[in-house]
Amino acid sequence: MKVKEIMSHPVRTCSESDTLDRAARLMWEHNVGAIVVEADGRVRGLITDRDISLAGRFTGRPLWTIPVSEVMSVNVEVVRSHDSVDIAERLMRTRQIRRLPVVDDSWKLVGFLSLDDLARESRQRHGRRRAAVGADHVGATLAAICERYGASSPPILPF
Numbered sequence: 518m519k520v521k522e523i524m525s526h527p528v529r530t531c532s533e534s535d536t537l538d539r540a541a542r543l544m545w546e547h548n549v550g551a552i553v554v555e556a557d558g559r560v561r562g563l564i565t566d567r568d569i570s571l572a573g574r575f576t577g578r579p580l581w582t583i584p585v586s587e588v589m590s591v592n593v594e595v596v597r598s599h600d601s602v603d604i605a606e607r608l609m610r611t612r613q614i615r616r617l618p619v620v621d622d623s624w625k626l627v628g629f630l631s632l633d634d635l636a637r638e639s640r641q642r643h644g645r646r647r648a649a650v651g652a653d654h655v656g657a658t659l660a661a662i663c664e665r666y667g668a669s670s671p672p673i674l675p676f
């Protein structure tokens with residue numbers, strides 16, 4: 518199965534110059550936990566609800582004064598829409614990440630693949646004898662992602 522068959526779209530995006538307040542509002546309005554930061558259709562970074570919460574707590578500044586560029590992750594892994602779901606799952610496991618922006622062959626943003634998408638696919642049959650993504654694979658991916666939380670020291674905050 519290809520990533521494009523289970524990815525979410527349209528993708529919720531913001532720009533580096535948007536404020537954390539705007540990014541949080543987008544997350545609230547669209548019930549998502551991450552927003553892709555893009556410029557000219559290209560992935561520039563990723564901002565999560567956790568990033569915003571920690572910045573709000575530890576900078577002592579109002580969210581409407583903090584640009585997304587100060588808090589976003591910039592070394593963002595992506596997956597191509599025609600890649601297999603197995604490739605995406607392997608990338609999530611090895612890099613311990615829950616979400617992947619999806620790009621086309623021109624590196625333009627076309628979708629978003631999350632652990633949630635994998636879990637939903639593991640429960641759907643769509644007329645197949647078996648789901649394309651096994652629940653055991655999703656569980657193993659989640660376990661690999663979560664290993665870092667208890668095994669290492671807390672991450673260094675970017676602000």
